[in-house]
Amino acid sequence: MRAALDFCLETLRQKNVDKFQCSLQKTKQYEMNLEGLDFTLIRTTAENTLSITVIQDQRKGSITVNRLDQDGIVEAVDSALELASTSQQDPDYDISPPQEAQKFTSGPQEPDPERMYELLKEYTQQVPQLFPSIKLMESALLHRQVHAYFVNSNGVQFETEQGNYSFSSIFSSKEGEKTTSFNYTGFAAKDLEKSLLEQATLKTLLTQSVEHLEAQPFSGKFVGDVIITPDCLESLLWGYVMTFLSDGPMIAGISPFQDKLGQKVASNKLTLSSEPVSPAMADGYFVTSDGFAAENVTLIEEGVLKSFLLSLYGSKKTGKERAKNQGGCFVIQPGDKSLAEMISQVKQGLLVGRYSGGSPSPNGDFSGVAKNSYYIEDGKIKYPVTETMIAGNMAEMFANIKEISAERIDYGAGLIPYMLSTGVTVSGK
Amino acid sequence: MIIRDLRQFSSLFRQYTELRSQENRVLSIAYLQGNLVQNVRNATSGISARVYSGGSWGFASTPDQSKVREVIAEATSNAVFLDSREQMGLGSFTPETPVVEVNYGTTKQRLTQKEIMDFTKAVDDYIAKKYPNLSSRSVRLDCLDMEKTLLTSDGAYLYSLIPRSIFVISLSMDKNSDPVEVYDIAGGRGQFEDVFSKPEDLFPTIDELYEHLVKKSEGVYPEAGVKECVLDSQLAGILAHEAIGHTTEADMVIGGSVAGDFLNKQAASPLVSLADFAHSYNGEPCPIPIHVDDEGTAAEDVMLIEKGILTGYMHNKHSARHFNAKPTGNARAFTYRDEPLIRMRNTAILPGTSKLEDMIASIEDGYYLIQPSNGQADTTSEFMFGIVLGYEIKNGKLGRAIKDTTISGVAFDVLQNVTMVSDDMTWSCAGMCGKKQLIPVGMGGPAVKTKINIGGR
Numbered sequence: 001m002r003a004a005l006d007f008c009l010e011t012l013r014q015k016n017v018d019k020f021q022c023s024l025q026k027t028k029q030y031e032m033n034l035e036g037l038d039f040t041l042i043r044t045t046a047e048n049t050l051s052i053t054v055i056q057d058q059r060k061g062s063i064t065v066n067r068l069d070q071d072g073i074v075e076a077v078d079s080a081l082e083l084a085s086t087s088q089q090d091p092d093y094d095i096s097p098p099q100e101a102q103k104f105t106s107g108p109q110e111p112d113p114e115r116m117y118e119l120l121k122e123y124t125q126q127v128p129q130l131f132p133s134i135k136l137m138e139s140a141l142l143h144r145q146v147h148a149y150f151v152n153s154n155g156v157q158f159e160t161e162q163g164n165y166s167f168s169s170i171f172s173s174k175e176g177e178k179t180t181s182f183n184y185t186g187f188a189a190k191d192l193e194k195s196l197l198e199q200a201t202l203k204t205l206l207t208q209s210v211e212h213l214e215a216q217p218f219s220g221k222f223v224g225d226v227i228i229t230p231d232c233l234e235s236l237l238w239g240y241v242m243t244f245l246s247d248g249p250m251i252a253g254i255s256p257f258q259d260k261l262g263q264k265v266a267s268n269k270l271t272l273s274s275e276p277v278s279p280a281m282a283d284g285y286f287v288t289s290d291g292f293a294a295e296n297v298t299l300i301e302e303g304v305l306k307s308f309l310l311s312l313y314g315s316k317k318t319g320k321e322r323a324k325n326q327g328g329c330f331v332i333q334p335g336d337k338s339l340a341e342m343i344s345q346v347k348q349g350l351l352v353g354r355y356s357g358g359s360p361s362p363n364g365d366f367s368g369v370a371k372n373s374y375y376i377e378d379g380k381i382k383y384p385v386t387e388t389m390i391a392g393n394m395a396e397m398f399a400n401i402k403e404i405s406a407e408r409i410d411y412g413a414g415l416i417p418y419m420l421s422t423g424v425t426v427s428g429k
Numbered sequence: 430m431i432i433r434d435l436r437q438f439s440s441l442f443r444q445y446t447e448l449r450s451q452e453n454r455v456l457s458i459a460y461l462q463g464n465l466v467q468n469v470r471n472a473t474s475g476i477s478a479r480v481y482s483g484g485s486w487g488f489a490s491t492p493d494q495s496k497v498r499e500v501i502a503e504a505t506s507n508a509v510f511l512d513s514r515e516q517m518g519l520g521s522f523t524p525e526t527p528v529v530e531v532n533y534g535t536t537k538q539r540l541t542q543k544e545i546m547d548f549t550k551a552v553d554d555y556i557a558k559k560y561p562n563l564s565s566r567s568v569r570l571d572c573l574d575m576e577k578t579l580l581t582s583d584g585a586y587l588y589s590l591i592p593r594s595i596f597v598i599s600l601s602m603d604k605n606s607d608p609v610e611v612y613d614i615a616g617g618r619g620q621f622e623d624v625f626s627k628p629e630d631l632f633p634t635i636d637e638l639y640e641h642l643v644k645k646s647e648g649v650y651p652e653a654g655v656k657e658c659v660l661d662s663q664l665a666g667i668l669a670h671e672a673i674g675h676t677t678e679a680d681m682v683i684g685g686s687v688a689g690d691f692l693n694k695q696a697a698s699p700l701v702s703l704a705d706f707a708h709s710y711n712g713e714p715c716p717i718p719i720h721v722d723d724e725g726t727a728a729e730d731v732m733l734i735e736k737g738i739l740t741g742y743m744h745n746k747h748s749a750r751h752f753n754a755k756p757t758g759n760a761r762a763f764t765y766r767d768e769p770l771i772r773m774r775n776t777a778i779l780p781g782t783s784k785l786e787d788m789i790a791s792i793e794d795g796y797y798l799i800q801p802s803n804g805q806a807d808t809t810s811e812f813m814f815g816i817v818l819g820y821e822i823k824n825g826k827l828g829r830a831i832k833d834t835t836i837s838g839v840a841f842d843v844l845q846n847v848t849m850v851s852d853d854m855t856w857s858c859a860g861m862c863g864k865k866q867l868i869p870v871g872m873g874g875p876a877v878k879t880k881i882n883i884g885g886r
Binding site (some may be wrong): 035036038039040041042043044045046047048060061062063064065066067068079080082083084085086087088090092113117135136137138140170171172173174177179180181182221247248251252253254256313317356357358359361362363365367368369371386387389391425427429 | 430461462464465467468469470471472473474475477485486487488489490491492503507511514515517542543546547550564565567601603606607610653654655680681683684685687690747766768802803805807808809811813814815817832833834835837838839865882884
């Protein structure tokens with residue numbers, strides 16, 4: 001592997017490229033799959049990913065290939081140069097500056113097939129026993145090992161060896177002709193010590209799925225409170241940062257937050273960080289795709305915007321500071337109320353288990369279906385709902401946060417609480 | 430680079446085996462505000478084997494195509510490991526032996542990278558020059574070639590090259606400090622040279638998109654609630670795919686989908702017929718023409734709903750045996766390292782007899798919904814689609830544009846309420862369907878009139 005990388009670097013040097021970066025990643029995956037309760041497949045895959053970016057006369061070209069033979073590498077370098085030669089000039093194309101060479105290692109490097117089988121078998125036995133109405137759809141337990149190099153012409157050299165397990169399961173409930181919405185969850189882990197059902201929100205969501213056999217459509221419309229569950233909040237956070245903080249809207253100049261660095265953009269109850277190098281993250285990362293050693297970064301501290309999520313290019317293009325990482329591995333600081341206390345203070349609202357909706361509009365407007373959700377009235381959960389929509393504005397929802405829960409869910413790729421906010425339109429049939 | 434002659438390895442097969450060599454090639458160019466933010470080529474090639482042992486499957490893949498022997502051995506080892514523990518004792522599948530070679534690549538001289546880049550730049554320059562008041566614009570070109578060979582131990586053989594080339598054009602303008610955005614897609618099946626001839630051909634699309642943007646910038650929030658709506662063809666296509674199609678994938682039916690209760694029952698208005706086409710419609714190739722699937726089954730059209738009656742499911746070999754049905758050729762894998770799953774191919778509602786203008790004229794208070802952003806559906810057939818372009822209908826006439834919203838409903842209810850279906854048919858080829866793996870799919874349809882729950886504020 002190192003020999004292929006060295007050959008690639010030598011080829012790039014011989015071409016007298018002004019600036020280049022090169023990453024070579026070898027990924028091995030071992031995966032056990034269930035369809036329903038049946039083991040259907042064991043899958044082992046190997047993949048090479050050689051990514052080359054060249055900047056010649058401030059023109060840029062990038063190519064990704066998986067052939068590592070010498071002919072393939074020469075072809076890839078030539079192709080990257082051809083792409084660059086047809087590119088327009090841009091003074092903001094660049095590569096990362098010199099940094100100290102580092103090697104990062106994390107997690108198990110080899111799978112334990114016997115233990116994987118044992119855990120998955122236990123899952124197929126526990127689920128029908130504890131939740132007879134549950135219909136498992138697809139479930140997969142996998143081990144992934146990635147060995148990667150990142151090198152550039154400024155002398156940057158990083159090496160990473162990273163392994164982890166991850167599990168995901170999709171399910172619904174069915175009794176007679178009653179069928180529930182599907183739901184899903186998962187987690188990443190550095191070991192296989194704990195039973196699958198004991199991790200993240202699996203047991204909670206399976207319980208809720210069965211409860212939804214009695215779901216009913218909500219009638220009417222109101223503007224009120226929503227409690228967003230950790231599974232739902234994790235996906236909404238991506239919408240939030242991509243709409244307001246990332247390269248695309250910032251370069252386009254359409255992010256409503258573009259001039260708000262250091263200003264209040266959310267409730268002071270919200271402290272949001274991205275922590276890919278935290279030891280607690282089984283599925284973190286150590287090197288950004290533009291060649292920087294990743295660091296944990298606070299994006300919003302007590303409601304104040306502390307960092308955008310700009311890449312090197314986005315930073316140069318907008319004249320704003322580059323983010324210390326590329327997002328993900330979100331951590332929200334806990335509040336001091338339990339979920340039960342949060343529910344008890346809702347006059348009329350919804351506990352939103354899953355949001356099925358499009359990406360927010362550039363201004364943050366969103367609307368979608370509240371799936372796997374419950375209607376709350378006078379501080380109590382009344383019933384699970386179907387066919388209920390929520391609509392609001394992402395910026396307003398995070399500005400209107402009333403509470404963040406004390407309990408948080410560890411997904412191995414994020415540490416997420418429940419969030420109570422208000423001002424969201426809930427409409428039923 | 431793929432291995433064209435896989436038959437040289439047939440002596441290595443010991444059990445039922447599928448051997449596939451595949452390369453996916455991508456070219457992606459994107460301008461954002463005149464900045465070239467993406468100029469990338471990807472090529473991913475390799476070989477995979479899937480082996481069957483007593484009801485258990487083993488799969489292995491490698492990018493090193495010289496390691497055919499090793500990849501078959503590893504897949505076999507995986508199947509044997511699982512079979513030794515599960516001991517399902519299931520027999521082999523009925524052999525399928527189609528032999529097909531199809532090439533949808535261009536026969537024209539290939540354009541150079543510079544010519545394609547100049548074409549893309551000309552499209553961006555047109556927007557910049559003609560519409561300087563925009564707050565943002567983006568032009569993105571995505572070209573994908575999927576080339577593969579497949580050989581099964583039963584003797585099925587496939588060579589196919591299926592390309593698609595797509596421009597996605599987005600325009601934004603500020604209205605009272607709020608950005609308003611519209612987008613459209615041009616292109617479809619074929620390599621760049623067969624799909625696009627000159628930049629000027631895209632200018633009318635851009636001009637029309639700008640007109641929509643101006644109207645949307647003056648747009649209003651729709652009124653939330655159940656409304657009579659005309660769903661234009663792109664929405665009908667996504668309804669066919671997301672809301673009905675997924676529930677009729679046989680693995681979803683086994684997993685509890687509501688379609689399991691509807692077989693041979695009235696599931697939609699008699700005006701509605703819906704099919705998943707394998708490779709051709711009315712004698713023309715579909716957006717994603719599948720002649721033989723990745724299990725070596727000859728692909729057939731699947732009539733899912735005929736005049737309102739739910740008539741069938743989409744199958745792979747495993748589900749076909751479960752339902753005592755024939756495999757339909759819906760087992761598809763996106764890259765060489767993906768195992769085949771039950772996937773749609775070209776899913777469409779079939780045209781009716783009404784005219785779009787009559788459908789709009791028949792609505793007193795409702796909406797004409799044109800452009801979806803994305804869509805999701807459920808085992809219950811409850812769905813949601815983002816709507817990024819639509820208009821009010823008041824007293825049978827189009828009114829103000831509406832701001833971004835979402836529609837939702839239970840698809841089988843929505844189809845029960847269909848009262849008109851237009852007599853035209855439009856295909857879209859830009860979609861990537863996600864189900865463990867992403868995969869390109871075709872969607873199509875006429876316009877349909879129905880009642881639907883529309884989000885608002």
